[in-house]
Amino acid sequence: MTTLSVLDLAPIPEGGDAAQSFRNTVSLVQHAESLGYRRYWLAEHHGMPGIASAATSVLINHVANHTRSIRVGAGGIMLPNHSPLVIAEQFGTLEALHPGRIDLGLGRAPGSDPMTAQALRRNLDTNPDQFPQDVVELIDLMSDTPRQRIAAVPGRGAKVPVWILGSSLFGAQLAAMLGLPYAFASHFAPAQLMDALAIYRSTFKPSAQLDRPHVMLGFNVVAADTDAEAQVLATSLQQAFVNLRSGRPTRLPRPFPGYAERLGPQEKALLASVLACTAIGSADTVQRELRAFVERTGADEVMVTSQIHDHAARLRSYEITAGALR
Template sequence: MTGTPLSILDLATIEAGGSIPDAFRHSESVASLAERSGYRRIWYAEHHNMPSIASSATAVLIAHIAARTETIGLGAGGIMLPNHSPLVIAEQFGTLAELHPGRISLGLGRAPGTDGATFRALRRTHQAAESFPSDVLELQSYLSDEIPRTGVNAYPGRGTEVPLTILGSSMFGASLAAQLGLPYSFASHFAPQQLTAAVQHYRASYVPSERHPEPYVSAGVTVVAAASDAEAEEIYARTELNRVRTFLSRGRERELTMAEAEPLLNTPAGIEIRGMLQYRAVGGPERVREELERFAAFAQADELITVHAAPTRAEQLESVRIAAPVSA
């Protein structure tokens, strides 16, 4: 059992040869197991035009999972706010908060979560990212009890005070979260480079707010937990290879096979992709918990967002179970 609260990031991934309904059924299984196992919450992330990820309609997926669970926290990690009107997001998450009181949270990112062509298809412009700080404040006001000067309210949304977190992988998000007195979540599970600098800056420059008098940091970490250290290491080797295969298959007419991807592991591109997994906990029950606590201390994290990245559904569920705060 770890002392640091554990949560899960679930991308509702679609297996090769699998289907979107299969991905959603797996997300239901993950949520059910996580609820029994003491995880604090599950976050779902907004991505678009990615054939292996089914969490694009993030609020809809949260509603689906919330209706099939009872107590576990659920939310977005995150909603890419430049893609949306703050009013619409306030209405969506206000609705979720009214349906499932005390269970809904909202992480906000500045990146589009997609490619340029899809960004344009979302009817957004690149200038939208520049208004991210003001959009966060606008969204916050819609979720509060403030009387708006514009006469525009979010119904549902007003008064729900849905908890907000700023997501990031750079100094920008750290600075904004500190300035606004909001929790900060660093995407160290895929962008490890600025973790320590960003967290230190956030904590040092934090401006206390009424709702958050103290800074609060969550950090992403890849997890592969199995019955033994040796089994976990074997699964991680396949996880690493599968990640290289997936990334280097983008833009090709067909995906690379594992055998085709293996010679690419130590190419410059392969090394860069593997470097994204720098922060990880891999091992049997004892070692994986030790590594999670070690990472939490290193990252100065109040909560860890675990990403169970094993290649198969069964291995992912076993990883969730073994790394869990309590035995299911």
């Protein structure tokens, strides 16, 4: 049976701040845990006015401290920004504090613009092919018997499940080769979704962590009591994507009724493309579209993200969505 999980981008709403975002995150994860969601992931982004999860490991610990059973983790850590040893130590620490509840998703994008990437002290000339080697090194550091002479303390023997994140064929190939679970960012980059799934499933090699392919797919949901209400709430998400792709990222905007109708052809085409994996509407609408998505992709898990300005409406959206696959 397909299960549901949560991707929280820790949005900073227009008129709010990071402190409010963190209060909302605690409220949402406790709500998600009570509703039976399987895991709760936060993503590493830097220099984004509307996203508060830059210190991802710190926020994961905060979330885990306020919950009891839901798995918490990174969706993901952008490994080119860090040494494998640092991430092994961070997630070894998290696993020691919250045994059996920590996930580590790894991505190869910087999660920032070039100027911010430079400020992170990244070597911008690093060969992109280094990412697979860094993943292997990180997994080795967290194993019981690492081959390296250096030691991750905490970290060695941490048994933290590692996932590969991606929005292209590269991540699918790497996850299959290493025998790792695969999470595809179809909530904002769905173009290569079906090709990536085909490659991952057809070339998967079993590993010590996983004996068969396991896929989790990102999916946007804006659910409300009526289709009309959901359409208005969804204008925050629409504005956020247009602003981001126009090079002017902002805090999560307030709803703007009729926003999509005012856009030009280029912006409408952008939203139709990036939001192809999205359900907006009432419980019946969300259930129909989410089930169709699962049937089309064969997803083992769906990771739901709901970018909604009003926190109470966001909680309600996840409540409605929780029953969509039951």
